Amino acid sequence: MKPAFAFSAAFMALFALPAVAQEPKANCKNPQTQMEMNICSQRDYETADKALNAQYQTTRKAMRKWDADSSADLKGAEDALVKAQRAWVVYRDAQCISSGFQAHGGSMEPMLISGCQADLTRKRIAELKELTEAMGN
Template identity: 60%
Template sequence: MLKSLLLPLLCGCVLLQDAPVDAQEPKVDCETTEIQVEMTFCSEQQYNVADKRLNSQYQAARKVMKAWDADAMEGSDSADAAFVKAQRAWVAYRDAQCESYGFQGHGGSIEPQLIYDCQRDLTEKRTAEIKELAEAMGN
């Protein structure tokens, strides 16, 4: 008896788990929202776009650095290794700087938005720096 009662409940749970993920995506107008959770969502999305652009520019610059290294004199320092080292240091700087920046709203619902906005801003600036470097190195 108990088994026959639990089976429909278990089946219902499985059906809920199989719901499409897209149905859970919020529909937010980032141009007009005044709701903090939506503003934070929009800031996160903007940061994600900036981060993808940075990663694309980073990969393009790595190709330039590797080509530079291939043409360099044997025994000279690696442009690619120096670039990777600089980028790793920059990521650590960005994350620490933005964590610090977020303290303006520490403990409040605006804190994550401040961090995402800071990360987006610094990421966009770094993307431009990497592009300039790649162009100077021969891209």
């Protein structure tokens, strides 16, 4: 009876495996359904987030250079940036969850959240660029 049980368990485990994740297709130039709007909004946020990460590294490098070129009593630019960025991420996420409550529990809530995240992220990119330029880079 054990071999039958082993086959049955293996058969059940095969069907319990999650399906290979495949991103749904969405026409982001002209989304027509809420699902497409949600997907496109999420993609927009992901694009903005990648740009933010690149700009953050550039700004952090500028702050590191500032610290290296400064006397001991003027160092701390990089640490201040890291602290500010961590606080900003917490703010962004909380603010956007709050914004999502306009359609809480509804199908457009994800779009509101990711749209907010994309918007705030682009604003943060501009702030980091300004800071980098102000630091002489």
